[in-house]
Amino acid sequence: MVSLNWKHHTLIQALISRGPLKEKEFQSIFTGVTGRNSGAAKKIFDKYLLEINKELSYVHFELRACRDQYDGQVCYGVVNNVADEQSKLGTKYSVPQIAFFKGIIEAIAQDEAAQGCISSFDALNIRLENQLPSEASSSQQQVPPAFKNFSMSQKEKALVELVKDKWLCRTNEGNIGVGIRSLLDLRSWFRNNEVPSCEVCNEAGVKADLCPSEGCTVRIHKYCLKKLLSQRDDKRCSGCGKPWPLSKVTKAEAVEEALNDEEENETQPTAPKSKRRRQLRSHGDSTDNSSAQASLASTSGATGRRVTRSVAHLR
Ligand SMILES: [Zn+2]
Numbered sequence: 001m002v003s004l005n006w007k008h009h010t011l012i013q014a015l016i017s018r019g020p021l022k023e024k025e026f027q028s029i030f031t032g033v034t035g036r037n038s039g040a041a042k043k044i045f046d047k048y049l050l051e052i053n054k055e056l057s058y059v060h061f062e063l064r065a066c067r068d069q070y071d072g073q074v075c076y077g078v079v080n081n082v083a084d085e086q087s088k089l090g091t092k093y094s095v096p097q098i099a100f101f102k103g104i105i106e107a108i109a110q111d112e113a114a115q116g117c118i119s120s121f122d123a124l125n126i127r128l129e130n131q132l133p134s135e136a137s138s139s140q141q142q143v144p145p146a147f148k149n150f151s152m153s154q155k156e157k158a159l160v161e162l163v164k165d166k167w168l169c170r171t172n173e174g175n176i177g178v179g180i181r182s183l184l185d186l187r188s189w190f191r192n193n194e195v196p197s198c199e200v201c202n203e204a205g206v207k208a209d210l211c212p213s214e215g216c217t218v219r220i221h222k223y224c225l226k227k228l229l230s231q232r233d234d235k236r237c238s239g240c241g242k243p244w245p246l247s248k249v250t251k252a253e254a255v256e257e258a259l260n261d262e263e264e265n266e267t268q269p270t271a272p273k274s275k276r277r278r279q280l281r282s283h284g285d286s287t288d289n290s291s292a293q294a295s296l297a298s299t300s301g302a303t304g305r306r307v308t309r310s311v312a313h314l315r
């Protein structure tokens with residue numbers, strides 16, 4: 001058993017009290033604490049993360065990295081691997097607020113166009129009744145008063161709080177998207193709810209570009225697409241073999257992006273390395289949607305697997 005020193009503790013503390021942190025912020029804290037540059041001393045940086053995660057795993061927490069799907073930047077955070085979403089948000093948010101949050105995340109995750117957001121209008125019109133356990137939702141009488149009385153202004157207030165806490169985000173267009181805290185924390189939920197993964201990085205393609213071919217369900221994050229393009233000119237969709245439209249990404253842009261990313265990628269402690277990718281189901285299969293509608297609460301049975309998988313990356 002490795003024992004952690006004050007340097008490890010400072011890093012954990014920074015992520016818990018101020019996180020999730022952008023890679024640059026986290027690395028500058030690392031440099032401040034250890035006197036090492038995380039880029040030059042990458043092995044030492046990785047060793048710290050590994051040691052921290054070995055200890056955190058005993059209490060089912062994990063220091064994790066993931067990309068903000070809206071700007072492509074790597075972020076670090078400490079996530080709770082065991083608790084369901086109720087207990088993750090429960091200390092601060094009320095039951096109807098959590099139901100509201102779940103409704104928004106589900107609406108975004110189910111979007112077949114993978115735009116990664118919904119309008120504020122749609123968000124405010126999310127029906128909390130849909131978040132009740134299935135046996136209760138069949139009967140209107142069982143809708144708790146707290147749900148029925150959850151007013152528009154309470155929803156607006158919850159939105160502001162959830163954005164502030166990075167569970168949700170505001171996109172550049174003013175829509176409501178998935179916040180970095182949720183991207184870090186709900187990784188298993190996105191998998192369990194069959195949000196199709198990005199072809200390149202295997203993370204859920206919450207905000208991604210879709211293959212334009214009819215019937216092809218391949219999706220790729222914009223930043224992953226840029227990286228791919230920097231590696232070769234002829235990019236064909238791995239699903240249908242047709243050329244991927246690249247008009248919006250110039251080669252120069254892509255190469256630059258890839259150079260910036262190279263280091264970032266290597267320092268991600270939990271980036272999925274295995275090419276474990278579920279075969280996507282055919283486009284016409286209407287059951288795809290209904291399975292994604294399972295509520296966040298119903299995923300609690302998967303937490304055991306979740307822990308095993310995420311810890312396994314680090315060993
Ligand atoms: Zn990707």
Ligand SMILES: [Zn+2]
Binds near residue numbers: 213217238239242
């Ligand atoms: Zn395709």
